[in-house]
Amino acid sequence: MQARDIKTAQDALALAEARQLTHVKVAVTDIDGVLRGKYLSREKFASTLEGGLSMCNVVLGWDSQDQLYDNVEYTGWHTAYPDAQVRLLPHTTRDLPFEPAAGGDMLFVLGEFSGEAEQICPRGLLRRVLERARTMGFDAFGALEYEFFMFDETPESVRAKGYRDLRTWTPGAFGYSVLRSSVHAGFYRELIELCETMDMPIEGLHTETGPGVLEAALAVDEVGAMADKAILFKTFVKVLAQKHGLMATFMAKWSHEYPGQSGHIHLSLRHRHDNRSAFYDASQAHGMSQAQRHFMAGVQRLLPEMMAMYAQTVNSYSRLVPGYWAPLDATWGVENRTTALRLVPGSDKSQRVEVRIGSADANPYLALAAALASGLEGIEQGWEPGPMVVGNAYTQQFPAALALPNTLSDAALRLRGSDTARRLFGAAFVDHYAATREWEDRQFRRHVTDWELARYFEII
Incomplete structure (x- = not known):
């Protein structure tokens, strides 16, 4: 199986295991269209494919220079910056040729915000x-x-x-x-x-x-x-x-x-x-x-x-x-x-x-x-x-x-x-x-x- 053949969470996890990847890279887009992401261990990747990923909601509350918006309701100091939920999207999985690993290229997976944050998530907006x-x-x-x-x-x-x-x-x-x-x-x-x-x-x-x-x-x-x-x-x-x-x-x-x-x-x-x-x-x-x-x-x-x-x-x-x-x-x-x-x-x-x-x-x-x-x-x-x-x-x-x-x-x-x-x-x-x-x-x-x-x- 290749990265672009992945359709399900099971497919994504199976390929990560087959490539012996220790980590997978995931990302979401912020309001300005900048990808924000992190590496997840393979074990954490498996759990987030099933239950979702928590990411500080500041990702939707800062500008392209990481300066905090002072005029939005959804997030800010008044909310104490709790986590927002992110669903990973296995069908977006791609090879990351810049980052080869022992068993093959690193995998890169896009996500989108869910829950309350979904109302202002750029990717979620387009999906609707x-x-x-x-x-x-x-x-x-x-x-x-x-x-x-x-x-x-x-x-x-x-x-x-x-x-x-x-x-x-x-x-x-x-x-x-x-x-x-x-x-x-x-x-x-x-x-x-x-x-x-x-x-x-x-x-x-x-x-x-x-x-x-x-x-x-x-x-x-x-x-x-x-x-x-x-x-x-x-x-x-x-x-x-x-x-x-x-x-x-x-x-x-x-x-x-x-x-x-x-x-x-x-x-x-x-x-x-x-x-x-x-x-x-x-x-x-x-x-x-x-x-x-x-x-x-x-x-x-x-x-x-x-x-x-x-x-x-x-x-x-x-x-x-x-x-x-x-x-x-x-x-x-x-x-x-x-x-x-x-x-x-x-x-x-x-x-x-x-x-x-x-x-x-x-x-x-x-x-x-x-x-x-x-x-x-x-x-x-x-x-x-x-x-x-x-x-x-x-x-x-x-x-x-x-x-x-x-x-x-x-x-x-x-x-x-x-x-x-x-x-x-x-x-x-x-x-x-x-x-x-x-x-x-x-x-x-x-x-x-x-x-x-x-x-x-x-x-x-």
Whole structure:
């Protein structure tokens, strides 16, 4: 049996025993989409597969820098930080090729929070949205495209430099470069092989426009599996890079001199009863079925309210400026890369919607949950999309209702005040997540930036 053949707790334990593993690595995602985990002894692993794992609920109560939120109800000093329960998910088991053991590679298993914490668990949220899709008669499929910059730096060197004057992995702008990928073929090969081994295969990999920037398109899968693959991809690309003395960043925009880094979401639905595409209708313009039209209308209408789930950091909004391949309004068009939603015409197999608003720093569970839940709402309500955009959306004016929040603070406020978000995701999640984004914004506003110093120090 191989790691990706595991379906049950018994399978997972049997493989750990067959490989003579003394320990297994397990992890859950926090609110920011960062994997948090630990090693478990084989004996402890066996007991947690049956009875669950206890993990301090601070994992849902701190930010990406391990600073404690001071404005959430679920966890905090007022709760004395008790344990939260985590269920391990045997079907997510993977080989961990970086950590060979005596009888074979270390095993890596994902989990999700259960009990009270399940209400705000990012993975649990997406699972509930997928259950809604199945109840409506659909299976949801998705693929994510990630742009990320590579640097000839280490965690120590970037800190020593104060994150200034960083050396990119390669110089200059050279999109789709055969030269760059050939010169660095060893790293590309290792990345592709790693993604195959860990079952997060890359469908396409190339340089993007900018020094040291790559784009990887993950192969389509069921949406829940895609979210797992996305969070593993973001984590282990960083691991591989650092093992080569390099660094990879998925922050939305690391320099004002270059375009931001996106995390584009491709989505489609299939009818459960006969596996036909719910989005493709050859008799309609652009092959767009009624269900796809309503789905796109749902994503479009709710995008301003859900923006905090697609763009979760202060830095995310630095990407959303005119002329940098990022949409500014909740617009849609056919094969139009200046709109927030891109209808991709195709066939029963390929007809889909691309949600282009997402940034690379987004938690994939939350971004996928927002897009899928919004689209399903559009189908249920029978909503119609606004007029299709033709040409450059950046130079056109749109109704105020389509304007997207342009700061994290505004986005958090819109989410908190959304009755639809509360109905789709639950008040516990909305209040907790909105509070964490408000916290993130407050941390930023406490600091003085280099831009402010250069602009105001002498002149004002």
